[in-house]
Amino acid sequence: MYTKKYLLSTLKEKPKNIESISHQLMLRSGMIRMLSSGIYTWLPTGYRIIKKITKIISSILNNHGCMEICMPIIQPENLWKKSGRKKLYGEELIKITDRRNKKYVLSPTHEEAINYICQQEIHSYKQLPITFYQIQKKFRDEIRPRFGVIRTIEFLMKDAYSFHINKDSLKKTYENMKNIYIKIFKKLKLNFKIVKAHSKIMGGSISDEFHAISEMGENKIIFLKKSNYAFNYNEFNEKKKKFKNYLLQKEKKLIKKNSIEIGHIFQIEKKYSKNTNFYIQDKKNKKKLLNMGCYGIGINRIISSIIEQNHDKYGIIWPNCIAPFQVFILPINMYKNKKIKKIAKKLYKKLINKNIDVLFDNRNESLGKMFADMNLIGIPFGILISKNTITSKKVELYSRKKNSKKKVLYSKIISIIKNKII
Amino acid sequence: MYTKKYLLSTLKEKPKNIESISHQLMLRSGMIRMLSSGIYTWLPTGYRIIKKITKIISSILNNHGCMEICMPIIQPENLWKKSGRKKLYGEELIKITDRRNKKYVLSPTHEEAINYICQQEIHSYKQLPITFYQIQKKFRDEIRPRFGVIRTIEFLMKDAYSFHINKDSLKKTYENMKNIYIKIFKKLKLNFKIVKAHSKIMGGSISDEFHAISEMGENKIIFLKKSNYAFNYNEFNEKKKKFKNYLLQKEKKLIKKNSIEIGHIFQIEKKYSKNTNFYIQDKKNKKKLLNMGCYGIGINRIISSIIEQNHDKYGIIWPNCIAPFQVFILPINMYKNKKIKKIAKKLYKKLINKNIDVLFDNRNESLGKMFADMNLIGIPFGILISKNTITSKKVELYSRKKNSKKKVLYSKIISIIKNKII
Structure with missing residues (x-):
């Protein structure tokens, strides 16, 4: 979605x-x-x-x-x-x-x-x-x-x-x-x-x-x-x-x-x-x-x-099994950077194919506004894609519960998320 | 069930x-x-x-x-x-x-x-x-x-x-x-x-x-x-x-x-x-x-x-996708013949494992009564297991729509039903 x-x-x-x-x-x-x-x-x-x-x-x-x-x-x-x-x-x-x-x-x-x-x-x-x-x-x-x-x-x-x-x-x-x-x-x-x-x-x-x-x-x-x-x-x-x-x-x-x-x-x-x-x-x-x-x-x-x-203080933290979406994708400045958009859409399709509920934030809003919304509705995991990470073929995996990010190779992100959710 | x-x-x-x-x-x-x-x-x-x-x-x-x-x-x-x-x-x-x-x-x-x-x-x-x-x-x-x-x-x-x-x-x-x-x-x-x-x-x-x-x-x-x-x-x-x-x-x-x-x-x-x-x-x-x-x-x-x-005249004929059950199993005289019971239960488990909705008729009733009920509620397919068929390692596959039976090797029945339903 x-x-x-x-x-x-x-x-x-x-x-x-x-x-x-x-x-x-x-x-x-x-x-x-x-x-x-x-x-x-x-x-x-x-x-x-x-x-x-x-x-x-x-x-x-x-x-x-x-x-x-x-x-x-x-x-x-x-x-x-x-x-x-x-x-x-x-x-x-x-x-x-x-x-x-x-x-x-x-x-x-x-x-x-x-x-x-x-x-x-x-x-x-x-x-x-x-x-x-x-x-x-x-x-x-x-x-x-x-x-x-x-x-x-x-x-x-x-x-x-x-x-x-x-x-x-x-x-x-x-x-x-x-x-x-x-x-x-x-x-x-x-x-x-x-x-x-x-x-x-x-x-x-x-x-x-x-x-x-x-x-x-x-x-x-x-x-x-x-x-x-x-x-x-x-x-x-x-x-x-x-x-x-x-x-x-x-x-x-x-x-x-x-x-x-x-x-x-x-x-x-x-x-x-x-x-x-x-x-x-x-x-x-x-x-x-x-x-x-x-x-x-x-x-x-x-x-x-x-x-x-x-x-x-940021919002709800849903258990994985009942979260409205299990993962959000947050591409930073996707409307200015075609590569970010491409990677984001590719990951989206892969997650959907694994029957994972994904919310793709494609609004043209500031990172702060988009991130605040994803935290407020309490999606357990997020994938942040930015100019800084893609140069090293990585994305950031955000955990709502831990409120922390870590860099992950985007070739590995799907299997990591799948393991965390199921 | x-x-x-x-x-x-x-x-x-x-x-x-x-x-x-x-x-x-x-x-x-x-x-x-x-x-x-x-x-x-x-x-x-x-x-x-x-x-x-x-x-x-x-x-x-x-x-x-x-x-x-x-x-x-x-x-x-x-x-x-x-x-x-x-x-x-x-x-x-x-x-x-x-x-x-x-x-x-x-x-x-x-x-x-x-x-x-x-x-x-x-x-x-x-x-x-x-x-x-x-x-x-x-x-x-x-x-x-x-x-x-x-x-x-x-x-x-x-x-x-x-x-x-x-x-x-x-x-x-x-x-x-x-x-x-x-x-x-x-x-x-x-x-x-x-x-x-x-x-x-x-x-x-x-x-x-x-x-x-x-x-x-x-x-x-x-x-x-x-x-x-x-x-x-x-x-x-x-x-x-x-x-x-x-x-x-x-x-x-x-x-x-x-x-x-x-x-x-x-x-x-x-x-x-x-x-x-x-x-x-x-x-x-x-x-x-x-x-x-x-x-x-x-x-x-x-x-x-x-x-x-x-x-x-026998009852409802549901399309496969909305039938209350997709298959019934009808073991004939299972309470008198252990082999029939064993085969029936084995097939039941196999179908359940394939996520197929099965109704196993384990009542101690006459074949006529049981068959009439399965036809009335309109289950698309049935597996009839009897003394006559198991001697040749077969069961009968019943189609509600065609109202006809045919003998099938019980090693093949699961894949035949799966193909018909999905």
């Missing part, structure tokens, strides 16, 4: 009255724009990142036998009355009335819908356990939209649902999904902790939250440095006595941090199968209410968290 | 009171299920097809320099009042009021939103022409949902928008997009015609529709066999005199068919830039209202049309 044919939409100045650094950088790097409070458009740079993250999540879930489906956003209100959640969600639930006066809700989550579907499609214990997922928009009439895409009215979720003949099977899939989440968040280079949580509105007894460590997070958690697990700070204080034997001995080593909730998994058990009489016969021909698990990841929140954890 | 771990959800019996064959086959093959009138869930088999189609469309659009974005589904009502389309759409527009009494609409299309965004992001004629697209759900309070996913309340669209400094540039991109559409529909093996149309609610003067030939279509078109173009039949009759010179000479050769509208492209010109005062300075520093083009494809309708055009 050439910058001249791309909508960069970077902002030089910091937007005013923006609370969090990730929100600031998402605006400045041209990832998102607000259409209305809590409602955002994803511009090309932002949407490239969404596509890469959803592809990673899908691929890991598919490899573990989860099946992708797509459930409706508009759902009949009666499903939500039946489950009792119309009342529980209250004003957060967005309601619609059609021209025939039929009432619907805009789904904030899909437990009712997946139960409705599975009750028709699952007839035998032999089909179980089974896990479905989808990646699509959800809706919530947020009382106070804030922090950019972290607390919004319209947002992107990965939600998954599993069904089981008994609790043991549910527990097994639940633990499996916990490990899948760890795999996903590690792949995305997130610094995160797992926090024992309460199911609340969702139903069921056991649930775990996944929290990304971040100063601007609305949660407070407490943990030991090397542990994968953490506690909600308030709860920890309330129940301090319970933890006496183990944690309080180490209290001085406990770390307290703010965090952003990026995932939540639940052992819902029989809440929804009970209110819909969703029975299946087990091996011994006994009628059993199905057990259910549900598993959510906030895609928007992952993106904000990654930025909160990976930035410097 | 193994059938035992997959949600096949095929129906043996024809569902009752279903008007169209594509709707019937989508239900029977376990692609979709209705949640409410005009509102459908895509089950795993259906969603696999959606993913393949959207990937093909994205890849062709990206290669032509179009940029993918994602605009909000929920949009402030005032944008729609300003454009005048709140009134024009009338009851078809789905409305929302939030807890603060703020009013929104659920987008049936995104002209207002893209204009709002571009007015902030496009400042120079040097950024033009520029084309954006998205693939996401749209909403319409359909007075009479019908024909399965053809006329629905919630549906999947590819919508694209281009901006231009003048009409000539718009025309050029419009013709380019017409060719892109031809490329897309040909890739999807659709039998289609291009029909001169009216822009109506969308605005602008010039527009072309893309129609898939289908008996159950709600439109009637008339055309010459070899032409890419057709006329709306009613319009043709009304304006018969106009066509005297050219078409009427050939009237006997004219073919009249029903059709499904699957795409519509518009030269919107200045309608939206006018009502939002969206000006840009041209090369000569003259203030110009922007010209706009917009381009839609109904993803759901493409799927229905492909099925209408590609089926037989």
Whole structure:
């Protein structure tokens, strides 16, 4: 992609009255724009990142036998009355009335819908356990939209649902999904902790939250440095006595941090199968209410968290696997020097042929302006081509993370980059 | 994928009171299920097809320099009042009021939103022409949902928008997009015609529709066999005199068919830039209202049309590139014969390693039941492994399109299938 044919939409100045650094950088790097409070458009740079993250999540879930489906956003209100959640969600639930006066809700989550579907499609214990997922928009009439895409009215979720003949099977899939989440968040280079949580509105007894460590997070958690697990700070204080034997001995080593909730998994058990009489016969021909698990990841929140954890004064520093582009090419004074242009275009074609996402900055701007933009949007590697280097058949390889350059023979640059990225 | 771990959800019996064959086959093959009138869930088999189609469309659009974005589904009502389309759409527009009494609409299309965004992001004629697209759900309070996913309340669209400094540039991109559409529909093996149309609610003067030939279509078109173009039949009759010179000479050769509208492209010109005062300075520093083009494809309708055009009494016959699976493996009596099981699993692994989508039917069912399901969901090729063939180191290769089998050495089957698919 050439910058001249791309909508960069970077902002030089910091937007005013923006609370969090990730929100600031998402605006400045041209990832998102607000259409209305809590409602955002994803511009090309932002949407490239969404596509890469959803592809990673899908691929890991598919490899573990989860099946992708797509459930409706508009759902009949009666499903939500039946489950009792119309009342529980209250004003957060967005309601619609059609021209025939039929009432619907805009789904904030899909437990009712997946139960409705599975009750028709699952007839035998032999089909179980089974896990479905989808990646699509959800809706919530947020009382106070804030922090950019972290607390919004319209947002992107990965939600998954599993069904089981008994609790043991549910527990097994639940633990499996916990490990899948760890795999996903590690792949995305997130610094995160797992926090024992309460199911609340969702139903069921056991649930775990996944929290990304971040100063601007609305949660407070407490943990030991090397542990994968953490506690909600308030709860920890309330129940301090319970933890006496183990944690309080180490209290001085406990770390307290703010965090952003990026995932939540639940052992819902029989809440929804009970209110819909969703029975299946087990091996011994006994009628059993199905057990259910549900598993959510906030895609928007992952993106904000990654930025909160990976930035410097110049902008965002994306992990290689989700950067909007993996490499930028920056030819210095290419419009005055034909040789620079020729080398730059040759390298561009070679990288494209290796299926590497490249942004070629072909604007007729100063080096400073172009370099600042590439740093702001956070491309992991850059190739700088200038009069000084080409005399010795070299280019400069820039690393965004190290913020340093080194000279490399341009016969070797492609293989070096390929090794770094894959 | 193994059938035992997959949600096949095929129906043996024809569902009752279903008007169209594509709707019937989508239900029977376990692609979709209705949640409410005009509102459908895509089950795993259906969603696999959606993913393949959207990937093909994205890849062709990206290669032509179009940029993918994602605009909000929920949009402030005032944008729609300003454009005048709140009134024009009338009851078809789905409305929302939030807890603060703020009013929104659920987008049936995104002209207002893209204009709002571009007015902030496009400042120079040097950024033009520029084309954006998205693939996401749209909403319409359909007075009479019908024909399965053809006329629905919630549906999947590819919508694209281009901006231009003048009409000539718009025309050029419009013709380019017409060719892109031809490329897309040909890739999807659709039998289609291009029909001169009216822009109506969308605005602008010039527009072309893309129609898939289908008996159950709600439109009637008339055309010459070899032409890419057709006329709306009613319009043709009304304006018969106009066509005297050219078409009427050939009237006997004219073919009249029903059709499904699957795409519509518009030269919107200045309608939206006018009502939002969206000006840009041209090369000569003259203030110009922007010209706009917009381009839609109904993803759901493409799927229905492909099925209408590609089926037989056994079920759907998918083109290779969008089939939910490309190959099925059907081991006959594998639970009684270890050698059959071993060969089947070996072939499965080999195909997976070649990145081919395979469905391994490992159910303990009769050959008839298993074969009927594979034919119903329309997988292009099948490998049948039986006691009779393995004695001569062979398997049977089944072609869904030809509905015929031939014996092939199992040392050669992988390369034969690879050649047929790619």
